[in-house]
Amino acid sequence: MKPIRLTARGYRSFDVLDYAFVDGATAVTGANGAGKSTLIGAVEVALFGPRSRSLEPLVREGNGEMQITLEFQHAGEFYRVRRGWKKGKSTLDLERLDLADLHGVPDAPSQTWAALTQGNAAVSQELIEQIIGLSRSTFLASCYLAQRESDTFTGAQPRDRKRILSDALALDQWQTDCDKVGADRLAFERQVTEISSKAGALAERARQAGPLTLEAGDLRLAVDVEAALAADAALAAETNAQRAHELDQADTAWKIATATVAAARAADTAHREKLSAAQVARERLDGQATDLVRLDGLDKERADLLVTRDLLTAQDAARTEAKRRRTELASKADSLAESLSRAATITTSQAAEHLRLTNTLATIEDGTINHCDRCQQPLPDEARAAAAGSLRRELAEHTAAIARHDDDVRDVEQRFAAAQDAARTITIPDPPEGLADVDARLAQLERVPVEIATVRERIAGLDAQVAAADTDEYRERARLLSYELAEAELQLSAIEAPAPGAADTARAAALQAKTQADAHAARARAASERLAAVTALLEQAQTALVDHQAAELERDRLHAELDILTRLEQAFGRDGIPAWIVESQALPQIENEANRILSRLGGAISRVELRTERETKTGKVNEALDIVCLTDDGERALETFSGGEQSRAEIALALGLVDVLQSRRDTDLRYLALDEPSGLDSQGTEALAEILRERAAGTVVLLASHDASLRDQFDQSIVVERGPSGSRVAA
Numbered sequence: 001m002k003p004i005r006l007t008a009r010g011y012r013s014f015d016v017l018d019y020a021f022v023d024g025a026t027a028v029t030g031a032n033g034a035g036k037s038t039l040i041g042a043v044e045v046a047l048f049g050p051r052s053r054s055l056e057p058l059v060r061e062g063n064g065e066m067q068i069t070l071e072f073q074h075a076g077e078f079y080r081v082r083r084g085w086k087k088g089k090s091t092l093d094l095e096r097l098d099l100a101d102l103h104g105v106p107d108a109p110s111q112t113w114a115a116l117t118q119g120n121a122a123v124s125q126e127l128i129e130q131i132i133g134l135s136r137s138t139f140l141a142s143c144y145l146a147q148r149e150s151d152t153f154t155g156a157q158p159r160d161r162k163r164i165l166s167d168a169l170a171l172d173q174w175q176t177d178c179d180k181v182g183a184d185r186l187a188f189e190r191q192v193t194e195i196s197s198k199a200g201a202l203a204e205r206a207r208q209a210g211p212l213t214l215e216a217g218d219l220r221l222a223v224d225v226e227a228a229l230a231a232d233a234a235l236a237a238e239t240n241a242q243r244a245h246e247l248d249q250a251d252t253a254w255k256i257a258t259a260t261v262a263a264a265r266a267a268d269t270a271h272r273e274k275l276s277a278a279q280v281a282r283e284r285l286d287g288q289a290t291d292l293v294r295l296d297g298l299d300k301e302r303a304d305l306l307v308t309r310d311l312l313t314a315q316d317a318a319r320t321e322a323k324r325r326r327t328e329l330a331s332k333a334d335s336l337a338e339s340l341s342r343a344a345t346i347t348t349s350q351a352a353e354h355l356r357l358t359n360t361l362a363t364i365e366d367g368t369i370n371h372c373d374r375c376q377q378p379l380p381d382e383a384r385a386a387a388a389g390s391l392r393r394e395l396a397e398h399t400a401a402i403a404r405h406d407d408d409v410r411d412v413e414q415r416f417a418a419a420q421d422a423a424r425t426i427t428i429p430d431p432p433e434g435l436a437d438v439d440a441r442l443a444q445l446e447r448v449p450v451e452i453a454t455v456r457e458r459i460a461g462l463d464a465q466v467a468a469a470d471t472d473e474y475r476e477r478a479r480l481l482s483y484e485l486a487e488a489e490l491q492l493s494a495i496e497a498p499a500p501g502a503a504d505t506a507r508a509a510a511l512q513a514k515t516q517a518d519a520h521a522a523r524a525r526a527a528s529e530r531l532a533a534v535t536a537l538l539e540q541a542q543t544a545l546v547d548h549q550a551a552e553l554e555r556d557r558l559h560a561e562l563d564i565l566t567r568l569e570q571a572f573g574r575d576g577i578p579a580w581i582v583e584s585q586a587l588p589q590i591e592n593e594a595n596r597i598l599s600r601l602g603g604a605i606s607r608v609e610l611r612t613e614r615e616t617k618t619g620k621v622n623e624a625l626d627i628v629c630l631t632d633d634g635e636r637a638l639e640t641f642s643g644g645e646q647s648r649a650e651i652a653l654a655l656g657l658v659d660v661l662q663s664r665r666d667t668d669l670r671y672l673a674l675d676e677p678s679g680l681d682s683q684g685t686e687a688l689a690e691i692l693r694e695r696a697a698g699t700v701v702l703l704a705s706h707d708a709s710l711r712d713q714f715d716q717s718i719v720v721e722r723g724p725s726g727s728r729v730a731a
């Protein structure tokens with residue numbers, strides 16, 4: 001880190017500050033309170049912030065805000081830190097100069113700053129310290145000896161000194177590396193454990209190769225034997241099955257031949273039976289012909305009887321008709337007689353009525369009757385005349401009616417006489433004789449036509465039977481059937497009937513052989529499957545053997561790596577390289593430089609020594625960094641020396657520390673500021689100025705003092721003045 005430019009507004013005694021640092025040793029002089037410490041301390045404030053929690057105490061009195069900006073160079077890059085305070089709010093910005101804008105462009109008109117952090121001040125602060133490789137305490141103990149604080153290193157606790165030294169030497173990196181290597185070592189240890197157990201398991205599997213090889217041999221043999229046995233049994237099964245099949249076929253052929261003989265015999269027998277049946281039919285035909293003659297006679301008698309019965313029936317019907325006619329005429333005559341009887345009665349009553357009417361008329365006409373018959377009232381003459389008229393008309397009508405009745409009576413009398421005459425003319429014939437006998441005989445002969453038809457039919461059947469058995473075809477058929485029978489019997493005699501159960505026996509033998517073949521095949525299969533499994537296991541065991549060897553090689557390799565890592569962890573660990581750096585490098589370097597400077601500054605302390613380990617009363621070794629001062633009289637603690645003597649030692653040790661820091665490759669520390677180191681006499685101050693001048697090449701070295709004569713000892717100087725508008729820097 002090398003500061004380039006510092007600007008500020010409203011910062012402590014400065015209203016405005018703009019200071020460009022220059023390489024080389026610069027004396028910063030000015031009166032008390034002029035603002036020297038403010039100027040130099042601004043670098044610490046810019047880089048690390050205020051020591052108190054807030055920037056507020058640093059705000060120039062009367063100002064409402066403050067801004068401080070430090071541009072610095074580090075490892076070839078330019079950075080800018082800006083801190084501000086306004087209305088209780090602090091800001092922090094870290095930026096890097098975009099060099100691409102500047103390269104090849106002399107007097108670039110504008111600079112471009114790229115923000116590195118935003119927002120979170122703690123992160124920005126961490127980044128700043130990471131970039132410059134310095135913490136505040138290292139900064140204060142080495143390159144900035146603040147006013148009245150030059151004992152930051154010497155006055156610190158031994159443990160803190162160790163930490164400052166560790167910071168200065170960036171020993172944390174070793175611890176980080178150590179942790180990393182430790183993690184790697186643990187991972188390797190785990191791998192070693194894993195590979196060891198894997199190797200153990202593989203060895204165990206590999207050991208199985210021997211027994212598996214033996215078992216595989218046995219199994220191969222078993223597979224071959226069982227397969228051969230299975231093949232034999234299968235052949236036996238096939239042979240027996242074939243034999244059973246042949247026996248079945250022979251049995252079927254014998255059965256067919258037997259059935260053929262039986263069928264031929266049956267057909268022949270049936271044919272012969274038909275022949276004898278024809279013979280019987282021929283014999284029966286004669287009987288049937290006799291029957292037919294007898295029946296024909298009966299049928300003729302029956303026909304004659306039918307004619308006779310028709311005749312007798314007609315006679316009987318005529319007799320019945322005559323009887324009916326006579327009865328009918330008698331009944332008609334009876335009816336007419338009754339009519340005549342009723343007519344006689346009517347004639348009598350008509351005569352009586354006629355008499356009554358005649359008498360009545362006479363009484364009316366002669367006046368005997370002079371009142372009404374019905375009402376018994378006296379009748380006037382007119383009424384008697386009317387009644388007489390009416391009676392006369394009635395009498396006339398009655399007389400006509402009597403005449404008509406007499407005509408009717410005469411007609412009836414004629415018809416009665418005619419009926420009686422007709423009845424007398426009718427003769428009733430005698431009933432016919434023998435009709436019942438004829439009917440009885442006809443009843444006996446009733447079925448004769450049917451019997452004739454039956455006999456005729458039978459004769460036709462017997463005729464056909466006889467005729468059929470008497471043809472050439474029939475005879476040829478008989479010859480053929482007897483030939484077929486003979487042939488079938490010949491064939492049957494040629495076939496040997498198989499022994500009963502022979503086929504079943506062969507079948508059972510085939511089944512048994514098949515079962516045995518299956519059992520052998522199953523055993524062969526099982527042995528084969530086991531062989532496959534054993535072969536796979538064997539391959540695994542052989543692979544395991546190879547893997548085991550590889551695992552052992554890998555384990556050896558890991559062991560070797562682990563050894564390296566273990567050694568690296570020890571080397572990176574606290575007692576390793578860091579201890580070596582501290583003990584063998586840094587401390588001798590600091591001591592040498594400090595003692596070199598001490599010898600030039602002069603004083604009672606001739607040498608300082610830094611001791612790292614201190615044994616406690618209990619025998620424990622404490623991590624510490626003690627400073628021991630040696631004089632011509634012996635060694636003493638630093639605090640026992642005078643202020644000036646202590647100041648010399650402090651300056652010497654600080655410069656020794658800076659030396660170590662500057663020799664660290666990553667720090668690029670090119671800044672050294674001493675603010676009024678106290679207690680130096682003029683000779684000491686002169687020596688210090690000389691020492692600083694020697695270190696100033698390419699470095700910004702500032703020495704602040706209110707002693708204006710100091711300016712003479714430096715090539716360049718600035719004066720800080722305090723005016724009414726605040727401090728200002730003058731050349």
Ligand SMILES: Nc1ncnc2c1ncn2[C@@H]1O[C@H](COP(=O)(O)OP(=O)(O)OP(=O)(O)O)[C@@H](O)[C@H]1O
Pocket residue numbers: 011012013030031032033034035036037038039057058059060061147706720
């Ligand atoms: N916040 C502030 N506002 C205004 N002035 C301040 C503020 N803080 C400090 N000062 C003043 O700034 C002045 C400069 O102080 P500084 O310590 O820089 O002086 P100096 O030049 O180093 O003096 P010395 O030689 O005594 O060490 C002092 O007078 C101090 O009181």
Ligand SMILES: [Mg+2]
Pocket residue numbers: 033036037038147675676
């Ligand atoms: Mg001061």
